Amino acid sequence: MSSPEYPEYVARNVAIWTENNAKYTDRKAAEAWARELDWGVFGIPEAELRALGDVTGLDVVELGCGTAYVSAQLARLGARPVGVDPTPAQLETARRMMAETGIEFPLVEAVAESVPLPDASFDLALSEYGASIWADPYRWIPEAARLLRPGGRLVFLRNSTIVILHQSLEGATEQLQRPQRGLCRIEWPDTGEVEFHLPAAVLIDVLRESGFELERVIDLYAPDDADSHEFYDFVTADWARKWPAEEIWVARKR
Amino acid sequence: MSSPENVRLWTKSNAEYTDAAAERAWAQEEFTWGVWEIPESDLGVLGDVGGLDVVELGCGTAFSCAWFARRGARVVGVDPTPAQLDTARRMQRETGLEFPLVEAFGEDVPLPDEAFDLAYSGHGASNWADPYRWIPEAARLLRPGGRLLFIHGTPLATICYPDAGPITTELQRPYFGMHRFVWPESEGAVEFQLGYGDWIAVLRESGFEVERLVELQASPESRTHEFYSDMTAEWGRQWPSEQIWVARKRG
Numbered sequence: 001m002s003s004p005e006y007p008e009y010v011a012r013n014v015a016i017w018t019e020n021n022a023k024y025t026d027r028k029a030a031e032a033w034a035r036e037l038d039w040g041v042f043g044i045p046e047a048e049l050r051a052l053g054d055v056t057g058l059d060v061v062e063l064g065c066g067t068a069y070v071s072a073q074l075a076r077l078g079a080r081p082v083g084v085d086p087t088p089a090q091l092e093t094a095r096r097m098m099a100e101t102g103i104e105f106p107l108v109e110a111v112a113e114s115v116p117l118p119d120a121s122f123d124l125a126l127s128e129y130g131a132s133i134w135a136d137p138y139r140w141i142p143e144a145a146r147l148l149r150p151g152g153r154l155v156f157l158r159n160s161t162i163v164i165l166h167q168s169l170e171g172a173t174e175q176l177q178r179p180q181r182g183l184c185r186i187e188w189p190d191t192g193e194v195e196f197h198l199p200a201a202v203l204i205d206v207l208r209e210s211g212f213e214l215e216r217v218i219d220l221y222a223p224d225d226a227d228s229h230e231f232y233d234f235v236t237a238d239w240a241r242k243w244p245a246e247e248i249w250v251a252r253k254r
Numbered sequence: 255m256s257s258p259e260n261v262r263l264w265t266k267s268n269a270e271y272t273d274a275a276a277e278r279a280w281a282q283e284e285f286t287w288g289v290w291e292i293p294e295s296d297l298g299v300l301g302d303v304g305g306l307d308v309v310e311l312g313c314g315t316a317f318s319c320a321w322f323a324r325r326g327a328r329v330v331g332v333d334p335t336p337a338q339l340d341t342a343r344r345m346q347r348e349t350g351l352e353f354p355l356v357e358a359f360g361e362d363v364p365l366p367d368e369a370f371d372l373a374y375s376g377h378g379a380s381n382w383a384d385p386y387r388w389i390p391e392a393a394r395l396l397r398p399g400g401r402l403l404f405i406h407g408t409p410l411a412t413i414c415y416p417d418a419g420p421i422t423t424e425l426q427r428p429y430f431g432m433h434r435f436v437w438p439e440s441e442g443a444v445e446f447q448l449g450y451g452d453w454i455a456v457l458r459e460s461g462f463e464v465e466r467l468v469e470l471q472a473s474p475e476s477r478t479h480e481f482y483s484d485m486t487a488e489w490g491r492q493w494p495s496e497q498i499w500v501a502r503k504r505g
Binding site: 161162165166174175176179180181199200201204205208213214215216217218219221241242243244247 | 410413414423424425428429430449450451452454455458463464465466467468469471491492493494497
């Protein structure tokens with residue numbers, strides 16, 4: 001249950017992710033936990049992008065871990081992950097997977113805007129479509145900075161600004177659908193989800209003001225042989241072969 | 255590898271517009287950014303340039319150089335188009351404001367290593383030179399800790415332009431693979447654009463830290479520019495038409 005100090009949009013997003021877990025992420029958890037680390041709806045291998053590099057021995061906090069498959073993949077590579085998520089149903093799925101696989105790591109029920117973990121205790125803060133789109137960037141990015149040790153890295157996957165600007169309720173189009181002016185909080189009228197998306201320029205400011213140096217942005221593409229995703233249908237493989245639908249940001253705490 | 259087509263285009267543009275506009279541009283009290291002429295005082299990008307050694311890469315008629323010089327900078331203007339440099343020299347005589355002008359392309363500048371505190375490009379090298387060559391060249395010219403500032407069109411604008419005519423609200427060309435553009439109306443002139451990831455990568459690999467990106471938008475009062483009219487004020491009020499990168503040479 002959401003605690004009283006959660007921001008108002010959290011209850012709505014938790015309800016959506018409880019529903020998505022029942023529809024999709026719970027039954028996909030076994031496959032996701034067993035998979036090699038990859039990125040985005042078209043599954044670009046980490047081995048190709050090297051966004052994370054060697055994670056052996058790193059203390060990792062995953063902000064918005066869902067069913068915690070990324071944390072599980074990192075644990076198998078020798079990292080010490082902690083998964084943080086506000087959706088109890090997804091954390092239950094994560095616990096079931098821990099029991100099934102024997103891969104164990106701590107799970108914390110919390111929003112990324114306010115994480116009950118100590119300062120400077122992680123080498124890597126990671127968000128794969130977690131806090132990176134569902135939490136307020138003006139709060140979760142400083143919180144990630146607080147959790148990281150100096151020199152630690154923040155890596156997150158989110159949608160591109162281009163796909164957000166071209167997104168209709170039916171998916172990514174080739175027509176601009178909304179202005180970029182003032183872009184930050186997006187309420188999707190069909191589901192009531194509240195998402196956050198800052199244009200690159202504003203996100204760079206937030207990162208710098210939170211003590212990060214920007215190291216890399218990776219525009220993700222759909223490979224030639226990619227098919228559209230069965231569940232995350234906001235973009236087709238055809239669209240994403242021409243324009244980036246997703247991007248990975250890599251920043252280092254100074 | 256200076257491009258003769260680019261020089262030809264800017265010789266023509268100088269005859270059509272920039273020569274006649276030079277007097278007004280040189281007289282500007284306030285430094286403004288981009289087609290919407292957004293005042294520097296709104297953005298706070300330049301900081302105090304007094305006493306700095308400044309090189310402008312692709313200075314055209316050198317009106318930005320003139321502004322830097324009036325603010326106490328020691329400025330050098332670099333441009334490959336003789337006609338625009340002639341206009342700049344005429345303006346130097348008319349105003350008495352003198353500074354060196356070098357006829358060269360931003361990709362290969364005959365000036366010494368680590369001789370400048372600020373490298374600036376306003377739709378100069380930033381549009382018309384290959385970023386994989388001019389960004390490392392800017393790094394070479396700068397002292398450690400020196401800044402690179404440049405304004406150019408946004409990647410979003412590039413992919414929303416049709417082959418000819420005003421900008422649209424539709425994706426006209428792919429984002430992936432962006433690098434060299436030869437627009438049919440530009441008679442062979444070559445413009446350059448990269449995606450965000452590639453811009454950041456070329457800056458980092460050339461030794462820069464990315465400090466800031468500023469995306470420019472038109473205000474309700476903005477009008478479509480008389481000469482640079484393919485970018486419309488209506489589009490520019492909703493989406494960023496141009497962007498300024500602020501980077502610092504490490505060390």
